[in-house]
Amino acid sequence: MSEAKQEFLERSKEFWNPGKTQDWQDMGVDLVIDRRERYYLFDMDGRRLIDLHLNGGTYNLGHRNVELVEVLKAATARFDMGNHHFPALARTALAEALIVSAPSPRMKYVAYGSGGGEAIDIALKTARHATKKRKIVSIIKAYHGHTGLAVKAGDERFSKLFLSEDTDGEFIQVPFNDLNAIEDAVRGRDVAAVIMETIPATYGFPMPEVGYLPAVKKLCERYDALYIADEVQTGLMRTGDLWGVTRYGVEPDIMVTAKGIGGGLYPLGCVVIGEHCGGWLHEDGFGHISTGGGAELGCIVAMKVLEMVQRPAVRANVRTISDYLRSGLESIMDQYPDFFIGIRQHGLVMGLEFNHEQGAKPVMRHLYENGVWAIFSTLDARVLQFKPGILLSQADCEEVLRRVEIGIGLARNEVMGTGSRRRSA
Amino acid sequence: MEPEIRTLVEIGDSMAALQSRADIVLERARWASSIFQRLDRDQTMAIVDHVAKVAHANADKYAKWAVEETGFGVVEHKKLKNELTTVPLVDYYRDQDFVNAQIDPGRKIVRIPRPAGVILALTPSTNPIATVNFKVLMALMTRNTIVVSPHPAARECCIDAVLTLADAAVAAGAPNGCIQVIEDPSIPLIEEFMGSPKTSLILATGGTAMVRSAYSSSNPAIGVGPGNAPVFVHTSADINKAAQRIVDSKSFDNSILCTNESVLITLPEADSKLRQALKQSGAHLCSDEETERLRRLLFHANGFNVACIGRDATWIANECGFRVPSKTKILVTPILQIGVEERLSREKLCPVLAYHVANNQKQALAQARAVLRLSGAGHSAAVHTMDEQVAIDYAHAVEAYRVVVNAPCSQGASGFETHLAPTFTIGTGYFGRSSVGENIGPQHLVHWTQMAYNSDVSATFGDYSAVNHRFEGPLPEAPSGGLPEPAARKSAPPSVNLSQSSVGGLDATARAELRKLIAQEIRDALKGGL
Numbered sequence A: 001m002s003e004a005k006q007e008f009l010e011r012s013k014e015f016w017n018p019g020k021t022q023d024w025q026d027m028g029v030d031l032v033i034d035r036r037e038r039y040y041l042f043d044m045d046g047r048r049l050i051d052l053h054l055n056g057g058t059y060n061l062g063h064r065n066v067e068l069v070e071v072l073k074a075a076t077a078r079f080d081m082g083n084h085h086f087p088a089l090a091r092t093a094l095a096e097a098l099i100v101s102a103p104s105p106r107m108k109y110v111a112y113g114s115g116g117g118e119a120i121d122i123a124l125k126t127a128r129h130a131t132k133k134r135k136i137v138s139i140i141k142a143y144h145g146h147t148g149l150a151v152k153a154g155d156e157r158f159s160k161l162f163l164s165e166d167t168d169g170e171f172i173q174v175p176f177n178d179l180n181a182i183e184d185a186v187r188g189r190d191v192a193a194v195i196m197e198t199i200p201a202t203y204g205f206p207m208p209e210v211g212y213l214p215a216v217k218k219l220c221e222r223y224d225a226l227y228i229a230d231e232v233q234t235g236l237m238r239t240g241d242l243w244g245v246t247r248y249g250v251e252p253d254i255m256v257t258a259k260g261i262g263g264g265l266y267p268l269g270c271v272v273i274g275e276h277c278g279g280w281l282h283e284d285g286f287g288h289i290s291t292g293g294g295a296e297l298g299c300i301v302a303m304k305v306l307e308m309v310q311r312p313a314v315r316a317n318v319r320t321i322s323d324y325l326r327s328g329l330e331s332i333m334d335q336y337p338d339f340f341i342g343i344r345q346h347g348l349v350m351g352l353e354f355n356h357e358q359g360a361k362p363v364m365r366h367l368y369e370n371g372v373w374a375i376f377s378t379l380d381a382r383v384l385q386f387k388p389g390i391l392l393s394q395a396d397c398e399e400v401l402r403r404v405e406i407g408i409g410l411a412r413n414e415v416m417g418t419g420s421r422r423r424s425a
Numbered sequence B: 001m002e003p004e005i006r007t008l009v010e011i012g013d014s015m016a017a018l019q020s021r022a023d024i025v026l027e028r029a030r031w032a033s034s035i036f037q038r039l040d041r042d043q044t045m046a047i048v049d050h051v052a053k054v055a056h057a058n059a060d061k062y063a064k065w066a067v068e069e070t071g072f073g074v075v076e077h078k079k080l081k082n083e084l085t086t087v088p089l090v091d092y093y094r095d096q097d098f099v100n101a102q103i104d105p106g107r108k109i110v111r112i113p114r115p116a117g118v119i120l121a122l123t124p125s126t127n128p129i130a131t132v133n134f135k136v137l138m139a140l141m142t143r144n145t146i147v148v149s150p151h152p153a154a155r156e157c158c159i160d161a162v163l164t165l166a167d168a169a170v171a172a173g174a175p176n177g178c179i180q181v182i183e184d185p186s187i188p189l190i191e192e193f194m195g196s197p198k199t200s201l202i203l204a205t206g207g208t209a210m211v212r213s214a215y216s217s218s219n220p221a222i223g224v225g226p227g228n229a230p231v232f233v234h235t236s237a238d239i240n241k242a243a244q245r246i247v248d249s250k251s252f253d254n255s256i257l258c259t260n261e262s263v264l265i266t267l268p269e270a271d272s273k274l275r276q277a278l279k280q281s282g283a284h285l286c287s288d289e290e291t292e293r294l295r296r297l298l299f300h301a302n303g304f305n306v307a308c309i310g311r312d313a314t315w316i317a318n319e320c321g322f323r324v325p326s327k328t329k330i331l332v333t334p335i336l337q338i339g340v341e342e343r344l345s346r347e348k349l350c351p352v353l354a355y356h357v358a359n360n361q362k363q364a365l366a367q368a369r370a371v372l373r374l375s376g377a378g379h380s381a382a383v384h385t386m387d388e389q390v391a392i393d394y395a396h397a398v399e400a401y402r403v404v405v406n407a408p409c410s411q412g413a414s415g416f417e418t419h420l421a422p423t424f425t426i427g428t429g430y431f432g433r434s435s436v437g438e439n440i441g442p443q444h445l446v447h448w449t450q451m452a453y454n455s456d457v458s459a460t461f462g463d464y465s466a467v468n469h470r471f472e473g474p475l476p477e478a479p480s481g482g483l484p485e486p487a488a489r490k491s492a493p494p495s496v497n498l499s500q501s502s503v504g505g506l507d508a509t510a511r512a513e514l515r516k517l518i519a520q521e522i523r524d525a526l527k528g529g530l
Helices: A003-016 A018-026 A066-075 A089-100 A116-131 A156-162 A179-186 A212-222 A279-283 A296-309 A312-335 A360-369 A394-417 B015-036 B041-057 B059-070 B075-084 B087-092 B128-141 B152-171 B187-195 B208-215 B239-255 B268-280 B288-298 B313-320 B361-374 B388-397 B409-413 B496-501 B508-527
Strands: A033-037 A040-043 A048-051 A107-113 A135-139 A171-174 A191-197 A226-230 A254-257 A269-274 A340-346 A349-354 A380-386 B102-104 B109-115 B118-122 B145-149 B179-181 B201-205 B221-224 B229-233 B261-266 B283-285 B330-334 B352-357 B378-384 B400-405 B446-452
Touching: A003 A018, A048 A394, A066 A296, A066 B015, A089 A107, A089 A269, A089 A296, A107 A116, A116 A191, A116 A226, A116 A254, A116 A269, A116 A279, A135 A179, A171 A179, A179 A191, A179 A212, A191 A212, A212 A226, A312 A340, A312 A349, A312 A394, A312 B015, A349 A360, A360 A380, A360 A394, A394 B015, B015 B118, B015 B145, B015 B179, B015 B187, B041 B059, B041 B075, B041 B087, B041 B128, B041 B152, B059 B075, B059 B128, B059 B152, B075 B087, B075 B128, B075 B239, B087 B128, B118 B128, B118 B187, B128 B145, B128 B152, B128 B179, B145 B187, B152 B179, B187 B208, B201 B208, B208 B221, B229 B239, B229 B361, B229 B409, B239 B261, B239 B268, B239 B330, B239 B352, B239 B378, B239 B409, B261 B268, B261 B361, B268 B283, B288 B313, B288 B330, B313 B330, B361 B378, B361 B388, B378 B388, B378 B409, B388 B400, B400 B409
Parallel strands: A135 A171, A135 A191, A191 A226, A226 A254, B118 B145, B118 B201, B145 B179, B201 B221, B229 B261, B229 B378, B261 B352, B283 B330, B330 B352, B378 B400
Antiparallel strands: A033 A040, A040 A048, A107 A269, A254 A269, A340 A349, A349 A380, B102 B109, B109 B446
16 A cells, blocks of 8 residues: 555544544455546556446446536536526426336426435425325335435434434334235335335345235235335346336336436436325425435436436347346356355346355455455345446456456455455454 | 426537447447357358348338438339348358358468457448448358448438348347447547447448548548449440440449449440440430530539439430430440540449540550549449450559459449459459458458467377367346246257248248349349349
8 A cells, every 4th residue: 555545544534434444444445546437446556446336326327427527517507506496497307307217107296305315305205295194114124325214214223323213113124025024014004105125235136026026016005105116226227227116017106216317426316206196296395495406417417317328229238238247157156156156136236145144245355456346235244236337348347257256266265265264354 | 298308408519428429339339249259150140141131121112212312323223232232142152151260271270250340331322221231241241240320311211221130130149239320420420430449340331531531540441432434345345235234334223333334435446336336225425515514414613413323314414404315324425535624534423424435445545544543543444345465454454453344334343243242342452542452241351360380290280170169159148136037048059940940931942942033033133124
């Protein structure tokens, strides 16, 4: 590590976040991201990493995508964040674009937050207003963000620390892929909404069982609860369709998109709301106010993101990239069958499963040392989140597989070869 | 009120947007290319045959569409060209293998074909569909992927034709994205495609500016220059046959093939007989006044009048204000000089033929050289003679890489009425500032990795007869978690069934019969029917 980096890390601990800065050093990842372009990150000491983390799809179209940078630059000649109280050109234009491509014909309105968490809060508030009920059902180990309501719908790992967990019995969590549990939770007809990540990301992308999501939607209909699709990580063509829920044939009542919708350049969260749920927008349009929400510069970027991800060539590439990586990963799995034991995959939403309760951490570190950045799943450290970009080139995919094969081999030797006592975290 | 997509900030013309758009399309082609190279020869030829069959079946539809959209040419001739560039083209190359390794025990060398990768094909407005068919099939034969950039004047028919071929290819097992089309070609966008490091080879057929631009792109290119074929009718020729062939050639698709004769050169001894024969074959010999009117109509200050491209003889005469019999096939304009001062000695993509009588054979050859010096260097020339010495003297003299002997030049130089390789891309070689001098064919789209053993006699050559060449076939489809597994994974081993089913269930005999019928049809049409 260079002296400059060492000094910088000290500053990071001093002024930004001592705990987090130190944790990464302890995990053997001394990354300080400096320059970035396409799917490459360059550490401040110059090392290149291929980014398979993408901050949960934020960099779906790559870092500083040239078209997105161009549209953002051009937009600054006319727009700024805008005035959140007034009708706004860009906010309305993006709303129309989202409605046109929404996963349900009932979608009618779009409300904006400044990021995913706020958008989830808006979705939950919208559901409560529409149903006049308070209870929210979510999945154990779900992750919806860190704002007031969103954090309660997620794992207590993030709420208890701040004494912000639900204490009123309004947030019910049920196991994923357990329809009986959902039915038990909603049968009292006192539930406002069931909120589902289409494929739970921070939980390591366990795949929904065949028929699970449509059945959840049916239960919602039967027991008067709304279905909120959290499409933050599964939307924007990552599954091969614009929205992941569409792949499962679910038409949600409310949908949330964030991260990638801002193209990695301007944070934005969007709540797409069915006409039957949007009552508050008529009753009191000032009900939710967000100065940064739906900033117009972000809306301009988002419109370009929507246009780009839906190009026929992009859709086709997602299928090809996912087929190619699958094929390569399977052959790596054949080499290390005692360690690399599973691939969870839907399109480019992928989780690699290892035969050790913390197995994804050494894999992460060895990939890092071999030029690939992919992160373990916070809520299931057996699983490495493997999230290639939708514009990843054939050459880069080949590089990824070559490096992943080496990295997994080294991690396997570390975990299995020299005894499982030796843990990296 | 219905929601609409409204762009508030338009960046479509910015270099960043053009570059990014080109890059995404070309990356799709690269992906397809990487998968295409996993296919074996049977799988490849199954795709080629199916696409050729679909293109053949659509020849008439797109001939009509192209004439309607561009205003150039003759439907029946276009249909014929559209057909020639499908099944007969594939049959011409059927025995050549661009997929399997070639083993040469004598020289202890193994040659492995390596496709170029992604081909950017620029196509002209004059022969839009034939060129599309031709380039697409050449690419498929060699397991290359192709992005077609249609000429703006023939955009719609080309887009439709390319998408049809793309669907056919995928239906026969080709990778998705192996054939793409640029739907809104503009010069800046095409320049981004041409300059992209993801383009492996540019196949440029079109105007000189576009061809030069292809060569300036920094990518490998095969660009072809314009034609302006001189045709020499020697006294030893069978004058009647020569006249008939020349008229057939000049009237074929109204001279829209760049291989058409531009300037006829003959000698005083043959002059009057040749004029008579031309008349009998359907030519109108223009008076000085008519010639002058044609000169003014066909050439504007900045070049050939595009309104006249591919028009028929009576239309052109009418535009000039003189009448010719309705059966007139070509207009012949006598000229005294060849060179910059005589515009009629330039390329004319319409059935107007300049006619020059040289004093002697030496002068005739000098005049033929002058025609090609003006334009059309490296392209085509024709000679009609029964004297081999005359033929070879002519061929030595002219700076053309094709000299058609006793045959119509339009169809002859492009390989449809000679044994030259059938092509819609004429290599104009070093004379014509191009990298290839022969008719472009699939062999130009492949390079070979050569494994070379020690030449020392004591070092033995390996036995490659049974090695596995790792044709892994299409990629298996990745599962989509939470959805039922795809019923038939694409990884199923390639079977012979694929190639059979892809030609529409015809058995081998029926296919042979079909091919024979088509070949006969083409021969009749080309020889008798014009």
